[in-house]
Amino acid sequence: MQDAIREGANSFLFTEYKYVSVFMALFSVVIFVLLSSEDGFSSTWKEDEAGILRAPGLYNGMFSTLAFIIGAATSIVSGYLGMNIATYANARTSLEARKGVAPAFMAAFRSGAVMGFLLAGNALLVLYILIMVYRKVYGDDWEGMYEAITGYGLGGSSIALFGRVGGGIYTKAADVGADLVGKVEKDIPEDDPRNPAVIADNVGDNVGDIAGMGADLFGSFAEATCAALVVSSVSSLGANHSWVGMCYPLMITATGIMVCIGVTLVATDFYPAKTVDDIESTLKYQLILSTAIMTPASYILTMLSLPSEFTGLFADASVVAKSWHIFVCVASGIWGGLIIGLVTEYYTSNTYEPVQGVADSCKTGAATDIIFGLALGYKSTIIPCFMIAICIFTGFTLGGMYGIACAALGMLSTLATCLAIDAYGPISDNAGGIAEMASMGEDIRERTDALDAAGNTTAAIGKGFAIGSAALVSLALFGAYITRAGIDVVHSSILDPKIFSGLLVGSMLPYWFSAMTMKSVGKAALAMVEEVRHQFATIQGLMEGTGRPNYRRCVEISTAASLSEMIPPGALVMGTPVVVGILFGVQALTGVLAGALVSGVQMAISMSNTGGAWDNAKKYIEAGASEHARSLGGKGSDAHKAAVIGDTVGDPLKDTSGPSLNILIKLMAVESLVFAPFFLSHTKDGILFKLFG
């Protein structure tokens, strides 16, 4: 079983990476040509007013491309390793479940932690080595060097896009396909080995939830760091060549990893969870504890590594920032992230009123379930939005764009813990799947179900983090783009026709993108439904358990569908900045980025939470853990059937469209930043306006 899943997952990843490699090769050429053409492919170093030798366009083109490839490769390796840990951990957890809940929890949580530290450490290490090498090449041209480094973020994020979109379509096509025929038509339980799509479903959980999410958060980390580095390279830190000051963004992450390691010990050695009831609180306290310890740690770090006062080019005006200002920015990010996570939990966990209300509405049918679920998602945007706005305001006011980048890094500093908690969910989910498929007995399945239920809630926290940090990261990148594209306060007025039109079109992009991804899931799921129906109809003895289903065929269908379906949304995201920048110029692009950011955040939050709430409302009715839950009728009742419809609608919202929107806003911003030098020198006012203006 485990081998089949691992084989399926690896085969998907290999096929995906094959497609992605072609794209990467093409895009590398684009990056190289566009950036090198900035000064007409010159290869001579030029001295600027301050007497610093500046690297020529050819260098920037070359090294940006190299950074792009390395970023992409790191992301691919991280995804691959993470998934292999996960598939191994699945089997291990289901075996440990025979001994009891506590050992199974430990196996799942440790695996998650290994993955978290591996990804975070790997990302940091590669970036650091890259900086050290580029430093030799670029000499004193730190601005040029950190600009080239930005390619690293673009590379990581591009892979994340394909991972999230491709993986998201894969996992949901398999899931919906398996459920619609298996559970609804044939009335066999979830994860039943007779269902031909069951392996594809499990593969999907690994490639979508683990590889996709890992790549997403890796991208956020890489981009936030790059944004902070670009902005600080034009500050007095960069001008005075304060190496320690410049490494501050990297050190926040390093400190975060160390704090998270310490906190992990609490769960594994000092106070391990012993019973099922402990699990949820153990996971939650991991995050709260990380946040609490990270605050003083980052204070000490800030005081030691930043000069007590430095001048920065913050949003076009030079501002003096004190070191404690920057600490406040970081702290606002750390705590903002925690609050967003907890609010997400409140709206998506079935221990609180909102999800119970949605479950209640199932009594009058699927329509009211959908209406209440949508309303819940809309409502859940309120507090996170205020939190992000506070982080933005604090960061902006105290440290300009650098402050926002630091807030983003603060939010991401507990990344390792987040990843550990987040990976725990799919690991225990799949452990349950394996237990079912391998017919390991009812009691073991019950244990893994309990583990899974706790994981579901904490995974929601991780999603909240991902969205919140994505918003801050995009804004930091947006700020770096503004700085690099030479847009000053006067030319970024909301009253500029290009900016306002851009704002409107930008805020439409998340809708366009979601329309594409949701329809893709629908189409891929329909293909899967037909295949599963076909197998049930043609393979003799399948229902009786004597015939063997063709798992491989389902895996192939999911793979093919997801890969062909991920191209149009991918092209939309990757193409927009280039097309807008070239045709309409840097100001229009400014509007588009800001519009996509503000509208994408709302959609991402509401979609994820709506989907999560429907999922848990269904589980609430199934589990029947309280008087109220039992009054709804349990499995098989009309209310449960309504809840299943809601859950199915929620699948593409919470696992495909919602999380992909994070990447949309980040990727468009980092891509604009990378291409800013080209736009500035060649298409500042847009080719279209030059032709017709």
Added chain:
Amino acid sequence: MQDAIREGANSFLFTEYKYVSVFMALFSVVIFVLLSSEDGFSSTWKEDEAGILRAPGLYNGMFSTLAFIIGAATSIVSGYLGMNIATYANARTSLEARKGVAPAFMAAFRSGAVMGFLLAGNALLVLYILIMVYRKVYGDDWEGMYEAITGYGLGGSSIALFGRVGGGIYTKAADVGADLVGKVEKDIPEDDPRNPAVIADNVGDNVGDIAGMGADLFGSFAEATCAALVVSSVSSLGANHSWVGMCYPLMITATGIMVCIGVTLVATDFYPAKTVDDIESTLKYQLILSTAIMTPASYILTMLSLPSEFTGLFADASVVAKSWHIFVCVASGIWGGLIIGLVTEYYTSNTYEPVQGVADSCKTGAATDIIFGLALGYKSTIIPCFMIAICIFTGFTLGGMYGIACAALGMLSTLATCLAIDAYGPISDNAGGIAEMASMGEDIRERTDALDAAGNTTAAIGKGFAIGSAALVSLALFGAYITRAGIDVVHSSILDPKIFSGLLVGSMLPYWFSAMTMKSVGKAALAMVEEVRHQFATIQGLMEGTGRPNYRRCVEISTAASLSEMIPPGALVMGTPVVVGILFGVQALTGVLAGALVSGVQMAISMSNTGGAWDNAKKYIEAGASEHARSLGGKGSDAHKAAVIGDTVGDPLKDTSGPSLNILIKLMAVESLVFAPFFLSHTKDGILFKLFG
């Protein structure tokens, strides 16, 4: 029957207006106090640098309040008259249906046209009289005068808010309540007189779709005109006291009304629709013809009334506009509106591929129906968004904020035709209801159904218009607010912390508002379901047709629920500009308005079209007019049941939340404009920032 409906509708409106009067009285005090306090309740006229006597704050407070009350009263009268025409027309149409389709169509269309011309003419006349009177009072202080006139827009829009939200909750609570018990549980047909909620349902169609929509478009017209007047009062037209030039915005509307009257004759006298197939094209060509004739008419008007060149204060810089520039702005609005309308039709009519695809997806159940419907709504934002962006860019570039206001007026110039077409839908829908309730026979019901089907599609066109014009109107008001609040290009930069945070929070408001309205519909519908169930259980002989249902009780429940539920969303919309302006200052408010605008437009379009598509997908399956439609199984099949769930979800989206969002964005902008003088003189940087900064 007709009497019962008219009585119910009037009683709802009277109760609603009672609540609204209390609110209006309170809000009048707020307007008076805040605006008069601008210069400390002074009553002395002061001479400005140019030697013009400026009216004191007390005058502005007094006359703004008066304009506010008159605007509100006009809107109330319009809504009341419109609804009485409609309820009379309902009965008339169902009687005419006995003679055939053509006379019935004529009755319904003529009534719609009467309503359209009445509302448009009334709005224009009152505004014109108001300006003539105020001119006597204000003397040469045209700036102050047109600022006070803005109260007219605010009044009209406030009523529209309550009309749309209250009416929307009413109509959907009654509709969902009647359907859930009647159609689903008791299996009796729609509009069956045995259903106790049937009168409430029909009342709802009148108060929601007719009074609400009329008030909405009246508000748009009043606001667009006010915005254009305010902006042009600070241009050279105002400074040179060019009365004809100042009246240009009013004359666009006047020309529009005349053109529309001419076009109506084509449908009533020259080429009246003779068969059912003619109806849809007749209605559609009304709009296309109005647009085509309006273009040269507005060209002639522009050349006659505007000086060939004039200088305006357009977004903080003085720009010279030529008269043909302004004509291009108007024309872009006229044609932009038509294209948005036709795109809306494409996405919501079941003669095209999108809705048929949604109907197709019902085969695999309600979940895929919902997923495909949501995706369709998201996708339908693309072209309207580009169209609005083009109108904005054209208007902004050629005539600054004045250009945008003119584009909005251009879009609204075909208002009378739009209203006629739009009102036609609910009139024929209710005619069908009356035919059913009065047991007038199968053939008559078939005729009214055919009329209704055509009306459904053209009503979608009207909704597209309403959203598109709302976006332009809000932007024009936003521009006038910016001008009045003294925000220049430097202080409106997207890089300002207050503006960006405001942008993010503003783009969240439509979500918050929708969460409220959707939940309200759910709650009100649940109350209705319980009452209907109760009546079926307790009134003897109700199912057999011997007992008489208590219609009045259902009407009362809908009325009470909708009125109490409309307060929180109303408070959110009316309160936000005041709270943000006072606590956080004019810049933060700028961000909030822009954010609400760009995000609200997307949500309004996608919600309306998603709901419309679900509705028509259901009708497509029911009608079974094509081979493909029949293959889905028709009424009672599984696909039809799935489609009914989609339709029920769509009801609050398309008739409550979606259309209310238009008003949210307009109302917040006009309110900010009215209060701008107060914010500017007292809370420019926000009380909160003053306290802690």
